[in-house]
Each structure stands twice: as C-alpha cells, then as structure tokens.
Amino acid sequence: MTLNRNQLLDLAEQYSTPLYVYDGDKILDRYRGLYNFIPYPKLKIHFAMKANYNFEILKMLYAAGASLDTVSPAEVLLAMKAGFTKDRIIYTANNMTESDVEAVHDLGVLMNIGELTRLEKYGEKYPGSEVCIRFNPDVRDGEDIKLMTAGDMAKFGILLDQVEIVKTIVAKYNLKVIGLHEHTGSGLQNTESVFKSMKNLMAIATPENFPELRFLDFGGGFKVPYRPDEPSVDYAKMGAQITELFMDFCENYGRELEMYFEPGKYIVAESGYLLARVNTLKNNHGHLIAGTDSGFPQLIRPVLYNAYHHVQNLSNPNGPLKIYDIVGNICETGDYLAERRELPEIHEGDLLSVENAGAYCYSMGGVYNLRPMPAEVLIQNGKTRLARRRLSNQELIDNIIKESP
Numbered sequence: 001m002t003l004n005r006n007q008l009l010d011l012a013e014q015y016s017t018p019l020y021v022y023d024g025d026k027i028l029d030r031y032r033g034l035y036n037f038i039p040y041p042k043l044k045i046h047f048a049m050k051a052n053y054n055f056e057i058l059k060m061l062y063a064a065g066a067s068l069d070t071v072s073p074a075e076v077l078l079a080m081k082a083g084f085t086k087d088r089i090i091y092t093a094n095n096m097t098e099s100d101v102e103a104v105h106d107l108g109v110l111m112n113i114g115e116l117t118r119l120e121k122y123g124e125k126y127p128g129s130e131v132c133i134r135f136n137p138d139v140r141d142g143e144d145i146k147l148m149t150a151g152d153m154a155k156f157g158i159l160l161d162q163v164e165i166v167k168t169i170v171a172k173y174n175l176k177v178i179g180l181h182e183h184t185g186s187g188l189q190n191t192e193s194v195f196k197s198m199k200n201l202m203a204i205a206t207p208e209n210f211p212e213l214r215f216l217d218f219g220g221g222f223k224v225p226y227r228p229d230e231p232s233v234d235y236a237k238m239g240a241q242i243t244e245l246f247m248d249f250c251e252n253y254g255r256e257l258e259m260y261f262e263p264g265k266y267i268v269a270e271s272g273y274l275l276a277r278v279n280t281l282k283n284n285h286g287h288l289i290a291g292t293d294s295g296f297p298q299l300i301r302p303v304l305y306n307a308y309h310h311v312q313n314l315s316n317p318n319g320p321l322k323i324y325d326i327v328g329n330i331c332e333t334g335d336y337l338a339e340r341r342e343l344p345e346i347h348e349g350d351l352l353s354v355e356n357a358g359a360y361c362y363s364m365g366g367v368y369n370l371r372p373m374p375a376e377v378l379i380q381n382g383k384t385r386l387a388r389r390r391l392s393n394q395e396l397i398d399n400i401i402k403e404s405p
C-alpha cells in the first residue's frame with residue numbers, strides 16, 4: 001500500500017464511499033520507469049487507455065509526453081479532448097464497423113488492422129494510405145484464459161502464415177505499411193513469451209515483406225503483482241533483453257525503427273484503490289459474509305476472470321483474523337469482490353480498501369441495478385482533487401429518461 005491508511009480513511013470521509021482513489025505520482029513513475037527499463041532511444045509508450053480513461057489521468061499522461069492506444073472512436077475523441085494529437089494515437093480496434101473506420105480515418109489517426117477482410121475493405125476505400133497491421137504472434141500467455149489474445153483460439157490479429165496474402169492486398173491497393181503490431185495477452189506470466197512474440201513478429205518484418213516500416217509495436221501485457229507475496233518481474237533485466245533483441249533486428253532490417261509498447265495495466269493498476277464500506281455482516285452457521293456498498297458492476301475483474309484483488313480492513317488493521325466473503329450490494333449471487341479471504345475482524349461501518357484497482361476496474365464499470373459509478377479522486381504532488389464526480393441517483397435516471405425517444 002503506497003497511500004497510507006489514514007489518507008484513505010480521510011478520503012472516504014471527505015468524498016464518501018464507494019470511492020476510487022488513484023495515486024497520480026505512481027502512475028507517472030510507472031510511465032517514466034518504462035523508459036528506464038527499456039533503454040532504446042526510439043521507444044514510444046502508448047498507454048492503453050481502455051485500462052483507465054479517467055480524463056484527469058489522460059491529461060496528466062499527455063503532459064508527461066505519453067501516446068495512446070485506443071480501441072473505439074469515442075476513445076479517440078476523448079483522447080483528442082485531453083490534448084493528444086493524431087500522431088500520438090494509434091487505433092487498434094477489432095471487428096470495426098464502416099462508420100468506426102470512417103470516423104477514425106477522418107481524424108487522421110493511424111489504423112492498426114488485424115483482419116484480412118478489413119484490410120481489403122480499407123485498401124479499397126483508402127488506396128495509398130498508411131497503415132499498421134496487427135499479427136497474431138502465436139504465443140499463448142496471460143493472467144487468465146480470457147486475457148490471452150493470441151494463438152488459434154484468439155479473434156485478434158492476422159495469422160503469421162498469412163503474410164503473403166497481406167502482401168497481395170497491400171500491393172493491390174498500394175497501401176503503405178509503416179508499422180507491424182502484436183499483442184500477446186494481459187498480465188504475461190513468462191518474460192519468455194514477450195521475447196518469443198517479438199521474435200515471431202520480427203521474423204516477418206523483413207525489408208522484402210515490408211520495406212517502408214517505421215515502427216514495430218509489441219503491444220502491452222506487462223504483469224504487475226496482485227498478490228502480496230507475488231514476486232515482481234525483473235523489468236530492468238527484461239528491458240535490457242528487449243533492447244538487445246530489437247537492436248539486432250534493426251541491424252538486420254537495415255534501419256533503426258521505432259519500438260512501441262502499449263501497456264495499460266503496468267502503468268495504472270497499482271495506483272488505484274476502491275474504497276468500500278461494510279454495511280451488513282452475516283454469519284451463516286460460521287460462514288462470514290461482509291456486505292459492502294460497492295459491487296461487481298463497479299469492479300468486475302474478480303467475477304469476470306477470477307482476478308485476485310488484495311483487500312485490507314483499514315478500520316481495524318490489527319483485529320483477529322477471520323475468513324470472509326466480501327460481497328457487493330447487487331442482486332446477483334455471484335456479486336463478490338473477494339472470496340474466502342482472511343482479514344482482520346470486520347465490523348459494520350468498517351472501511352475496506354480493494355487494491356490494485358487502477359486498471360480495468362472503473363473503466364469496465366457499469367450501472368447495473370441503477371447504482372451510479374463511484375467518484376474518482378486523483379492525488380498528485382501531495383494534492384488531492386476530485387477527478388470525476390459520482391452522479392446522483394436523480395442524474396442517473398434523468399440520463400436514462402433523456403435517452404428514451
């Protein structure tokens with residue numbers, strides 16, 4: 001825990017719960033740290049904004065010089081509102097519609113295409129355009145099966161052995177392939193997977209296949225420890241190997257290309273906390289259940305892919321340990337934040353902190369059961385500010401009524 005207990009207790013009082021809190025200094029530290037651990041001079045980090053699209057965080061990363069990986073036209077529009085110019089955005093959606101493609105193309109943002117049929121349609125519509133092509137690196141890794149984005153089961157990217165078909169389409173429409181991309185998965189468990197995917201992409205990134213390359217983009221996926229006893233990856237070592245691999249590649253390619261990565265989790269996961277208050281305790285024949293004022297629509301990762309989020313009882317950190325299910329206030333049996341978790345004794349009114357809640361938590365959220373999403377608070381340089389307020393119940397239903405024809 002970087003933000004201290006008293007700080008979090010105070011914030012919960014001040015802004016009420018449920019509440020997301022982000023440590024902005026940590027976000028910047030993680031972003032800048034990537035440049036230290038991958039010492040390649042032409043490195044460009046695109047933050048995967050799907051992990052956390054909070055507008056204040058986007059503006060902070062913009063000011064720090066970051067670029068963005070985007071996945072929908074609305075993400076591109078929001079990125080531009082935060083200041084990002086088209087040269088600092090890449091668009092990597094899957095199963096794009098015609099209107100998605102038009103909207104993004106008209107904004108001048110580079111399209112990263114991962115389907116043969118979309119590449120054909122794109123060439124037909126915009127012959128001579130610059131484009132990036134997403135390949136499936138054929139390496140299976142990730143925190144959960146649902147977080148593996150490569151291999152034959154994955155819907156993402158073009159198979160490596162379809163490179164000749166890609167070249168035919170590219171030649172037919174005179175497309176200019178300036179980048180190649182791969183993304184293996186999220187929370188890569190083995191550093192070897194990163195190298196293997198890089199090598200697989202580099203093997204087809206020859207000057208014979210793609211003579212006009214400016215960059216290779218190796219996606220995101222850098223793992224962060226979610227469990228207290230989980231070891232951190234030796235990123236300095238990994239970064240040195242990545243740099244060496246890429247420099248060798250550039251020598252063979254004949255030019256020094258840019259190297260892109262697009263991490264989301266690594267930059268924001270550890271900065272975030274979801275603060276939830278326990279309002280109901282149950283003892284079902286010894287099975288203890290702590291009911292909170294949050295729930296899975298506000299943090300869905302445990303339910304969606306069994307993700308572990310460390311939970312602390314901030315109100316009673318030294319109480320005797322007991323085993324609890326930490327559940328939400330949603331009318332679903334599967335509504336839990338943590339199952340069978342050993343925690344210092346919980347009383348009604350205690351404040352719990354769900355940790356590593358900066359990535360794919362708020363951004364995956366919704367208002368199921370019509371409960372507004374929590375407010376978000378950002379702490380930077382010792383200053384705390386509301387980064388997004390919580391809608392009132394009235395505003396939430398007013399929005400629904402407004403959207404009704």
Ligand SMILES: Cc1ncc(COP(=O)(O)O)c(C=O)c1O
Pocket residue numbers: 048051069092149183185186187219220221222262263264265266359
């Ligand atoms: C194409 C692409 N790039 C980058 C990311 C970011 O991944 P992570 O947050 O694990 O770094 C994702 C997320 O799965 C992705 O699909």
